[in-house]
Amino acid sequence: MGAKPTDKDAEILIKIPISLDVPIGPQHPAIHEPVMLKIYADGEEVVHAEINTGYNHRGIEKLMEKNSYYKDKFIASRICGICNTVHENCYTRAVEYIAGLEPSERAKHLRVLVMELERIHSHMIINAIMAEIIGFDTLFMYIMRDRELVMKAKEIVAGHRVLAELHMFGGVRRDIDDVKKEKVLDILKKLEPRIKYYRRLFEEDSSIYSRLAEVGRLKSAEVLSNSLVGPILRGSGVKSDVRAEDKYDAYGNIPWNMVVRPEGDSLARMLVRWDEALESLEMCKYILEHLPQGSAVVDERKLPRTFPPGEAYARVEAPRGELIYYVVSAGGPNPYRVKVRTPSAVNIINSAFSYIGHSVADVPVILVSYDPCISCMERAIVMDLKNNIEKRVPLKYIAQWEMQ
């Protein structure tokens, strides 16, 4: 501050007289993952955003290369707590493509049932967090209470409340009987009016509307060029859903509609999630009522210990978007390479552009509408050293230099 310039060739000096750093993150109540979003603001307006990663890199891809295919299945489902079933589904299917295994119809329907139950609770949790972020804590409590119903249903089907561990190469690990089926249908009946009520609340409540509508609007071209996926893509009017495109497992046999909204703002993304939760609910009911007969549980003792060489690229529609597993096998008991691309990785890392121009107060809303903040307020003085002129400019101006 006020130091004389030592570099004689320098033409300008930028002085930042008031530098208020408020680094919230990598650990913060609004963020589920340890990521730091660094916001540079000119007054209230965001002029530049940086996303810092690497706080929790666990080296899972390397770990999977070092372990057998069977251990990897359990590692895969531990990548994410909320959407663990889609991870194991995607990995299991990639390995099945390589090995040429085909699960039975009943097993495929049970897989879809657990994945759709997971989508309902995942969409409920992010809507609850959105309610909390905009200061509606009561709604957070209510949604989280009703989410417990789904967790119970998942426990009845898979045996576990969080980590389902239902998948196995060539089938599933547990089957359900009529008693369990009725129990789950009962829970779904209780849940349906609650989700409809919350959906109406998000659409009609004036305080939720004024905080979310028109905030973080994304055009479909921006979403596509930055590779954002899932509800962000469909909230901006792009018709793309892996379940409809790949028709993996039993999705080709179950009637359902893809939810697309044209608005592209935070409210549209949240409403896409509520509508998808309702669609998932109908799918779960349909699966339980039309569950094919036959065996679903695979005899694990008869499964191969080694797998043939080959490559497989499996996609799955996780609650947050397209999840990808690319598995390379060189033969033998361990995979040669496993590449995991989670939807949050693109949705968060590539989304820095979308905060620019919005007010600081909207940043948590936009972030949560993608899923996972921080603000730094700075102002600058620019000195022309050659002419000794001091000029006060907004930080926005300097941020534009950097881009040029």
Add this chain to the structure above:
Amino acid sequence: MKQYTLRREVIKPNREVYIIDPAKIREVMQLIKNSYEDNVYLATIAGVDKAKENIFELNYFIHIVSLGKTIVIKTSIPRNNPKLDTIMDIIPGAYGAEAEIFDLLGIEFTGNKHLRRGFFVPLDIVSRGVYPLRKDAQV
């Protein structure tokens, strides 16, 4: 697309693979983007260290929204000179994937200014100059 394709393959299940010359990567990406009127997104880039063949293999997974299918652009570069042109100015969504591959596998994307070590890898491993996903890396 034909004039750029050296060989065609299929990755399970039914993903068309176009094997191309690494020097043509920018032209191919521009061609795909133009021919589908920007209705495409880059799903990810997967780098594979094929140490025995002394190459790095790069797989660009491109999702064509209007057709609802994913195609794969595969190319390989020598292991002792891991350099390739960036496609970030053509497809901005390549940022995360290129930064990750540089940090984990040590492939340099020429023209990408945002590459840095420590994007994902902890600093103690960065200071030892180790690229963890290489097959000869001791971690």
